[in-house]
Amino acid sequence: MSDNPDDKAPAPTLFWRDPRKRGWLVQAFVLAAVVGLFAFIFDNTLHNLEKRGISTGFGFLQNEAGFGILQTLIDYDETHTFGRTFLVGLLNTLLVSAIGIVIATVLGLVIGVARLSGNWIISRLAGVYIEIFRNIPLLLQILFWYFAMLPLLPHPRQSLAFWESVFLNKRGLYLPGPVTESGFGWVLAALAVAILGVLLLWRWARRRQDGTGRTFPVFWTSAAMLVGLPLLAFGLAGMPLSWDYPALKGFNFRGGITVIPELVALALALAIYTAAYIAEIVRSGIQSVSHGQTEAAYALGLKPGTTLRLVIIPQAMRVIIPQLTSQYLNLTKNSSLAPAIGYPDLVAVFAGTTLNQTGQAVEIIGITMGVYLTISLTISAFMNWYNRRVALVER
Amino acid sequence: MARLSRQQYAPGDHPDWEPPASSVGVLGWLRANLFSSWFNSALTFLGLYIIYLVVVPLLDWAILRADWSGDSREACSSGGACWVFVRIRFEQFMYGLYPSSEYWRINLVAGLMVATMAWLTVPRIPYKRYGVVFALFFFPVITAQLIGGGNFGLSEVETTRWGGLTLTLILAAAGIVAAFPLGILLALGRRSQMPIVRAFSVAYIELWRGVPLITVLFMSSVMLPLFLPEGVNFDKLLRALIGITLFQAAYIAEVVRGGLQAIPQGQYEAADALGLSYWKKMGLVILPQALKMVIPGIVNTFNELFKDTTLVLIIGLLDLLAIIQAALEDPKWLGYSIEGYLFAATVFWIFCFGMSRYSLAIERRLHTGHRR
Incomplete structure (x- = not known):
């Protein structure tokens, strides 16, 4: 410390001129405002609930539901609890999303490739499909399939039959159901062994190629293993599987698997709508790989099929996968439009019927939003992991 | 052909020959885009068949056999679309x-909306900045007043x-x-x-x-x-x-x-x-x-x-x-x-x-x- 009076410390910066201190002040203010808002809402909600005589807490999940549900994947009837109702709704949501995702992916892939076709008519047709279905609200499409197209289907007695085993009519879609007999476990075990074998084969083939440069027909060998082993087990175990075919009894079909018309309409609408988006993603993904890549691969002497498999598709996937995942997520979220046609998904049975019966809006909407939020956060965590893994390593 | 190919030309004197007739014009376009290979031709016929399956019945139903005039469902007897309903x-x-006596208020807002949108979207119209301010602050207020009513002698x-x-x-x-x-x-x-x-x-x-x-x-x-x-x-x-x-x-x-x-x-x-x-x-x-x-x-x-x-x-x-x-x-x-x-x-x-x-x-x- 110097005693020289001329050596004064600079005048202290005014508090609000120091960006760091000002930053903390602003944040304290924001925090106080948000906490205050939540306290205000919390206080009002408690007061309002008390006044209306609505109980709080999650105890209602143990209460008896007292209503039936159109489609249940697990055991359920009126005497089960609201907690069970939630589970039934969640499973129905996952079911329609899974079906929708499979159909949408196949359809979207076909249309995306068709859009890139050298054939003018096919490419234009794909373009027309994309522009029509992408620009019409999904809810309208769901209502259209359910309320306008479904009544055009015939009555059960005049059902549309496919190969005498699949039937389609106003009441739904009837599929033959597999009935497993004892010994079917062997087939599943064989399948597991085949999958393990294929994984080992891949590793071995890659090592060999890295070491010696010689390739091995991995694809055909794996396909043969995956199909052959379970088939062999199936034969040896004495074909332990039969089919339960739906048959017309009285006014309706019995036996097999019954798919309710609500599920058919919802899954179809979701798939058709999302396929238009997926087609665009596939097209842009493939177009994002520059033509120089193809030319370079040809210059190295790769065949067109090999070029597609080893050069184009891996690079296109980098663009396609993240967008595709977010479309899957959109489809899952869009399946919440189910209440419009009465398909018993999570929103319909839980945020709809259960809410009406118990009146516990805060808890129920909270749980419902929480479920969708969990699904989307899980998927976006996966997407971030994938993006990091495939990100271009640039110099 | 043989006579032409044997003919010798001084460098630069070679005449421009017409491209083959099958690679230009409508025919060339068709060959290149629709019939370049047997697979492509098959796709073309598939596409045409899909169009035939979808467009023909749709046109027939929605336009040719449709009913347009009348004022009750009895007017819809032809089996086509019943646009009377719409x-x-x-x-x-x-x-x-x-209320139908107040439709003019909605029409006015619609006109204003079209004008505002044109202001914002057509590149040639100047003063976009004021357009944004108008669209974000004034237009909503005017719309609410006109459609909601309650002030300026408009019924609510x-x-x-x-x-x-x-x-x-x-x-x-x-x-x-x-x-x-x-x-x-x-x-x-x-x-x-x-x-x-x-x-x-x-x-x-x-x-x-x-x-x-x-x-x-x-x-x-x-x-x-x-x-x-x-x-x-x-x-x-x-x-x-x-x-x-x-x-x-x-x-x-x-x-x-x-x-x-x-x-x-x-x-x-x-x-x-x-x-x-x-x-x-x-x-x-x-x-x-x-x-x-x-x-x-x-x-x-x-x-x-x-x-x-x-x-x-x-x-x-x-x-x-x-x-x-x-x-x-x-x-x-x-x-x-x-x-x-x-x-x-x-x-x-x-x-x-x-x-x-x-x-x-x-x-x-x-x-x-x-x-x-």
């Missing part, structure tokens, strides 16, 4: 349950009578206008240096983007009344609008964030070096560039919002789709749902397709060297 209900589909029309395409447009426009400022603030918050502000912004954006709009609408219709002090009550339309706005803001925030991230770091540093404060830096340097870049993204978000407004059907508002759905249940007109839905689909399609084309066009026009 024609009779047309005013309701457009104006909802609005309750929101329960608003409906049809009018309501759809009101929901979409109000949603975007209200969500825009909030979305920009959230995007700035997410890019902020302040950890608490950033955390709140991220939490808000991820929360709303992670849930479906329908649960948000349920929330705003059943939970919002619980959140507010006693005696404060919003009507159903306003509650839906609040839900849509909160939801939409998260999506706009993500689009704007994309723009903010695309601005080179040098711009931020240059603004700091000039001694601009945070808000001046953002307002004068960063946001003007970032927002210009994300216009196509915002138009796309708006397109999605426009389609999503149909969800208010589930909470009982009478937008275009809901009013058509209600009309289909009229016992006098049972069985004409295809006509009703096709009409709705056409109206939505025209708006959405127009918007997506506009977004593409502006993307091309704005492609002015931002890409690095």
